[in-house]
Amino acid sequence: MDQPKWPSKKTGRRYITGFDGLRSLAVIGVIVYHLSPNALKGGYLGVPIFLLLAGYLVTNQMIGKLSANQPIGVGNFYLRRLKRLYPTLLSMLILTITYITLFQRNFFYQLKEIFVTNVLFVYNWWEVSHGQSYFDRFNGESPFTHLWTMGVEVQFYLIWPLLLILLFKLLRDKHQISMVVLAMSVASAILMAVLYDPQNINRAYYGTDTRAFSFLLGAWLAFVWPADQLRAQLKPKARRLIDGVGLISLLIVILMYFVLSGEAAFTYYGGMYIFSIFAMVLMGVIAHPGSHxxxxxxxxxxxxxxxxxxGIYVYQFPVLIFYESHFKNMGTHPWVNAIIEVAIILVISELSYRFIEQPIAKSDWKTLPAKIKALTHVKENHRPWFKLAPAIIVVIIAIVGIVQSPAQKPNTALQKRIEQNEKALKAHNAKVKAGQATTKVGSSEIARKYGLSNDQVAATKKLKVTAVGDSVLADGSSNLQEIIPNIYISAKVGRQAYQAPAIVSSLKAEGHLQDIVVLNLGSNGTISDDDANKMLKTIGTKRQVYWITTHVPSKPWQKPVNDKINKLAKTHSNVHVIDWYSASIAHRDWFYDDNVHPNVDGNTQFAKLIVTEILKDQ
Known part of the structure; x- marks a missing residue:
């Protein structure tokens, strides 16, 4: 098991058993990241490892034939790739759409576009303009988001053989071709940096051209480090050297798993390319038969x-999304739920491997019509096609779902409220800028509605506040404006903590950063030390910061976010905690169905808590 397999007479290629271990490292990183982004903030980097392996293996197969002027069989290559990828992908799409149609109607929209773009392997480009950020873990998170990688990979499979044939015809010299491939990878990394937009990373993250560098680095390695031409026998010194290089690369890959946030600018300004280089070196060492x-x-x-x-990669995201939507205590018992989720993923993946991937991989598609005919053939009173009845029913339900699914997400009461509040925000902020902000509600009515004293209401009218936050703040903005007329609010659905430093800097430059700053961030994901420190540095020590704890019990980052906020309050004298989590955790009736956004009663309590905490220090 632990020895490399040498070229067989049948294939002429060596099966590198250690690559299964590298695939394991990749998929474990992705799953842990999806389970707990705060625990492994760079786990999403498992995807470049998959692309590196794809680039190396397919290019390694083709170079020998092209060098000997032999056809590489492009058509057969396409068929083998589709045979490998299509069945599992189609099964996942059909099963997930069926589940959504029957049980998860909050995802029952855009299914036609999602299905078609995935079948055509262009879903990543659809996500560029229609999808949400890969790192937005709350704002309508889709069970299909992770499938962008399938589009990127298959597009490489379609383009690369033709491009490789062209390069061999134009240049002939393998060294020159390898330099062109390496230059293309550098160009791709530069393009990622050029197209990176911190306010919308979709183009840089999902684009085939901006993610090509990992695949191309793997392809380049196939030119300079061909798996079937590496000698197993090495001198002890050379073996120690190559093992040492491999271990260093492994340690750096693991380190970057822990530190390279997908929300950090450095990731797109070369960080992901650097990771791909070290992962490539690790892959190359594993490929060498003389290495341990x-x-x-x-x-x-x-x-x-x-x-x-x-299969694990394809099925993991729907399992996580559906599980978390049904079990609302993820933030309270993250590890117990994580173990259950992983177990479900592994069971489904094993069933997929045994009954879909392996049978289809070993089957002869030429005999498929005859097999279908045999299943539908009637012999006496026995109808073998009954065996297909469950699958047929699932497919029919999926088709119905695809046909009936609306093209746009239906507006809920919460969405309508947030949309109305966002429009009102602009008008109110304009009045704050002009020094003309007022409230239409009388002082006595405000006192009665929010349970405040007359003195407290009078004091709130003198407050000058700037608030920055996500959809929870947008949801409660009208209540805050009602109590605090001179409050300037910047709130947006899906806002991540990594976007906030630029927003705070902009508000300060425009003169809209008041002496009291309220921060409501963390509903959509973790808060890094770097982002928190940037915001606090921009705000300065003379302003008072009131940071609201988050209430997202269905998400594993609830506790890490709240721990971070409490830690910041202990280390910064001007940071104060508004503990919305503790105040609201026992009041499920304060929230909409998502148990995150306060309803009418909840927003009253939300605004009251913020105001009373600020007034304590006045």
């Missing part, structure tokens, strides 16, 4: 995970 790393990455657990990594 192939044996270290070859074990029963890694082999099992690696062989099922495709």
């Amino acid at each position: 790393l192939n044996r270290w990455f070859t074990n029963p657990i890694f082999t099992w995970i690696g062989k099922r990594s495709y």
